[in-house]
Amino acid sequence: MGGQPKGSNAERELIHMFWQIEGWVACRVAGSGRMPYPSPDVIAGNKQKKLAIECKTTAGDYQYLTKEEVAELIQFSQRFDAEPWIGMKFTREGWFFIKPENLTETNKNFTISRDEIKQKGIEFVKILLNVS
Amino acid sequence: MGGQPKGSNAERELIHMFWQIEGWVACRVAGSGRMPYPSPDVIAGNKQKKLAIECKTTAGDYQYLTKEEVAELIQFSQRFDAEPWIGMKFTREGWFFIKPENLTETNKNFTISRDEIKQKGIEFVKILLNVS
Numbered sequence: 440m441g442g443q444p445k446g447s448n449a450e451r452e453l454i455h456m457f458w459q460i461e462g463w464v465a466c467r468v469a470g471s472g473r474m475p476y477p478s479p480d481v482i483a484g485n486k487q488k489k490l491a492i493e494c495k496t497t498a499g500d501y502q503y504l505t506k507e508e509v510a511e512l513i514q515f516s517q518r519f520d521a522e523p524w525i526g527m528k529f530t531r532e533g534w535f536f537i538k539p540e541n542l543t544e545t546n547k548n549f550t551i552s553r554d555e556i557k558q559k560g561i562e563f564v565k566i567l568l569n570v571s
Numbered sequence: 572m573g574g575q576p577k578g579s580n581a582e583r584e585l586i587h588m589f590w591q592i593e594g595w596v597a598c599r600v601a602g603s604g605r606m607p608y609p610s611p612d613v614i615a616g617n618k619q620k621k622l623a624i625e626c627k628t629t630a631g632d633y634q635y636l637t638k639e640e641v642a643e644l645i646q647f648s649q650r651f652d653a654e655p656w657i658g659m660k661f662t663r664e665g666w667f668f669i670k671p672e673n674l675t676e677t678n679k680n681f682t683i684s685r686d687e688i689k690q691k692g693i694e695f696v697k698i699l700l701n702v703s
Contacts, residue, residue: 464651
C-alpha cells in the first residue's frame, strides 16, 4: 500500500517507467486508507491491456503481503478486467513483478524472499506484453 | 482537478456511487500535481467499459475547465481506451456528466453554465450504459 514516503517514491518511479513506453499510461491511486473499497496502488494500461499493481519495497530480505491485500487486489482486478500484479523492489535489485498465485502462502500472510523473486518474478518490460 | 477539499469530497461521493453499482469499481487518482503526466480525477470501470472522469464542483452558476485540462483528459482516455467524461456538480443540482466535445469552447477555456448542464448533461446511471 502507499502512504509511506518510501512506498510512494517507488510508485512514482514505476509511473515514470510506464510513461516512457509508447502508448502506455499509469497513475497512482489516492488514499486507499480513506475509502472502504479495494484498490491497487497503481493502475496502468494501454488500449489493449490494463494492469492493477500492488507495490512493495523493502531494504530487507523478505517482503510480506497480508491475505486481505492480496484478496482485494484480485477482487478489484476481476471487476475491472485488469491483470493483478505485485510489483516488488528489493533494494539494489530493481523491480520484479509477480502474479498473486505465485506468492508463497503461509498461515498468516503471503511472503516472498529476495532470492525467490529473482527466480519467480518477471521484469518490467515483460508485463507489458501478453505473457499472462 | 482534485486537491481542494471540496473537490476531493465530491470525488469521494462519486466513488461511492460507482461502488453501489454491481460489477463496477472506481478510484481516485493521486496527486496529479506532483506528476508531469495527464491523469483524470477518477477512474471507474467494469469488465466491459472504462471511464476517465474529470470532476468539477461549484456553488456558482458557471463551471470552467482550462483547455489543457480538457486536452489531457482526452489524451489519457485515448491511450487507456476509456471514455472521457466531465462530472459536474452544481450545488443543489446533483451530478451531471458531459463529454468534452459538448462543452462550450471560448477563446480562453471551456465553460458550461448551470442551465446548460441541465440541458446537455446526462445523469449518473446513463454513463454506466453504452450511450456513447
